Amino acid sequence: MLSKVSALRARLNGPALLALARSEKVRNTLLYLGASAFGAALSMLTIPLFSRYLSRADFGVVGYVTSINAFLAPFFTLSVNSWYIREYYREPDQTRRDALLSTIVAYTLAWGVGLTLMLAGVGALVFRAAEIRVAFAPFMLTALAGNLGLGVFAYATLQYRIQQRAGAFAALTIAQALLQNLLGLWLVIQFRQGPEGRLAGTAAGTLLAGAVALVVLWPRLRWRFDAAVLRPALRFSVPLIPVALIALLFDTLDRVFLERLRFPLDQIGLYNVAMQYGGIINILALSIYRTYEPTYFKLAADGAYGRMNRSFIAIIGLFAGTALVLIGLAGFVIDVLTHGKFGPSVHLSRVLLVGFFLKAVYQLGGVLLVTTGRTKQLLWNSLIGLALYAAASYYFLVWLGVEGAAWAKLVPVAAMLVLAVTQSGQARHFRAMLFAATLATAVLTLAVLAFGAATP
Structure with missing residues (x-):
């Protein structure tokens, strides 16, 4: 009789404890x-x-x-x-x-x-x-x-x-x-x-x-x-x-390229305000990683990569939805906060939001490499991405001016994300994650283009 009571309590307390753990997270x-x-x-x-x-x-x-x-x-x-x-x-x-x-x-x-x-x-x-x-x-x-x-x-x-x-x-x-x-x-x-x-x-x-x-x-x-x-x-x-x-x-x-290529300091100031607004995605990403990073180490240890993939996709959706809202509000928020003095920062911030979104997703790829013990690959991916970023920054700045610094972030980060997944040894589990990231990036880019560029 006592064993049955204990079993019943365990069944009742199990979901309750799980709910408590989730609520704490x-x-x-x-x-x-x-x-x-x-x-x-x-x-x-x-x-x-x-x-x-x-x-x-x-x-x-x-x-x-x-x-x-x-x-x-x-x-x-x-x-x-x-x-x-x-x-x-x-x-x-x-x-x-x-x-x-x-x-x-x-x-x-x-x-x-x-x-x-x-x-x-x-x-x-x-x-x-x-x-x-x-x-x-x-x-x-x-x-x-x-x-x-x-x-x-x-x-x-x-x-x-x-x-x-x-x-x-x-x-x-x-x-x-x-x-x-x-x-x-x-x-x-x-x-x-x-x-x-x-x-x-x-x-x-x-x-x-x-x-x-x-x-x-x-x-x-x-x-x-x-x-x-x-x-x-x-x-x-x-x-x-x-x-x-x-x-x-x-x-x-x-910012280093903008200064070395002698862009006017007022344009660098416009870019800096855009960076502050676009960087909101980084804050969201940081809070997610601080909370769930230990969980990903446990999932990797258990070989539960399917669950990790589903979690990554949910987080990508959260990042993309937040970025889309921020893209829509950029004009109003920046105009109010700067008394209309930093109008050109609006378009720059929208482009940067796409780049920051991709960077946040790539950090998931970095977590995947670390949890699978492939830290050397993480270093090599970072070096490859940095070389691509330096080349893209120079090319896009010459081609598009200060706006080019924002667009230049997309190419190297996308390449690093693909490399991270393919080198993790678990690529078959994360194809859906790559598809979700690609689809979300396309939607965000189309949203930026739909709003159009502000006239400097």
């Missing part, structure tokens, strides 16, 4: 999405205020410096956080886990100070030798200073992800976005600091958020530096840097 996804979207939304909503005090050329300066600084960011952590995640789950003893964390936090802080000093000295010489029109000091130097807060902030939010504390993650991430934007507004509006004030506000906000993150981590830090821990961490993590840098180049190389 939905909740975490929404929190990750909300935290990521908050920063982007705040940046978009503050554009009307900044545009009253900053010219198109000023926006161009900020966009160029921000792009270069984003490229440098992986060097400040050397991707050691990836190694820490692996070791965290392999090491059951909490004291040992804290020792690992203490070593890499101490290393990150010391390395960040040394790297900043080195870049401050070398960067000025590079900018002068390359005849870059944007001054290294104060613009680039100000942005570099803020990077000192990146590493410790990353480890604090990483702890929240490991502990599945999405609410705490969201609170710390939102606090960082508020500090960066509000301090920037204060310096630009109150003190008329121009683009330097915008960059200084971001840097100061990053440093303050890093200080808060250090307070969060402090109870677990022992401030012991163990070289025996650092050596395997670097051996594991340093090879991941090229992949991270190549991914960043896909977001920054367009």
Whole structure:
């Protein structure tokens, strides 16, 4: 009798527990999405205020410096956080886990100070030798200073992800976005600091958020530096840097080409506003991956590639639907946010939305390669895609002007997606995914062409 009662309870509790797990994933996804979207939304909503005090050329300066600084960011952590995640789950003893964390936090802080000093000295010489029109000091130097807060902030939010504390993650991430934007507004509006004030506000906000993150981590830090821990961490993590840098180049190389081909700074400013709007897709993709990436590792381990394919198709539909809505709203949103000063950014943002959609889908292909253990193929695909992107960027910029930088993203990312699926060893399971991605890209492209180009 008791066994029958236990079996009945198990049947009743099984679906309930499954529903609870799903609801927690939905909740975490929404929190990750909300935290990521908050920063982007705040940046978009503050554009009307900044545009009253900053010219198109000023926006161009900020966009160029921000792009270069984003490229440098992986060097400040050397991707050691990836190694820490692996070791965290392999090491059951909490004291040992804290020792690992203490070593890499101490290393990150010391390395960040040394790297900043080195870049401050070398960067000025590079900018002068390359005849870059944007001054290294104060613009680039100000942005570099803020990077000192990146590493410790990353480890604090990483702890929240490991502990599945999405609410705490969201609170710390939102606090960082508020500090960066509000301090920037204060310096630009109150003190008329121009683009330097915008960059200084971001840097100061990053440093303050890093200080808060250090307070969060402090109870677990022992401030012991163990070289025996650092050596395997670097051996594991340093090879991941090229992949991270190549991914960043896909977001920054367009601005580099625009500057080196001497496009006017006001056109670069138009492009930068379009990038902010189009990048909303990236935020959605990031929240999805933060929530479901562990699930994909489990599906791969179980050989459930059919389920993974169906999940990918559903996510592609979500990305495509969001992109289509954003394409339709682009004219209204950008016109309102910029007081009609950035009209040409509307068409650019629509084209970029197609590129960002494809990039988000390719990240699914990257997940597929990693879960099947084909990380070398991921690196080679990234290198091939980067070469194609560089060639396409130059050709399209000469052919179409600043709009060409947006269209150039499509060809290499599409090629990388096909390569990722074919090299995964499970291509037969993901043909439907490729078809869904192709169909969605065609629909989005037709929507962009239907709206037509805004007159610069």
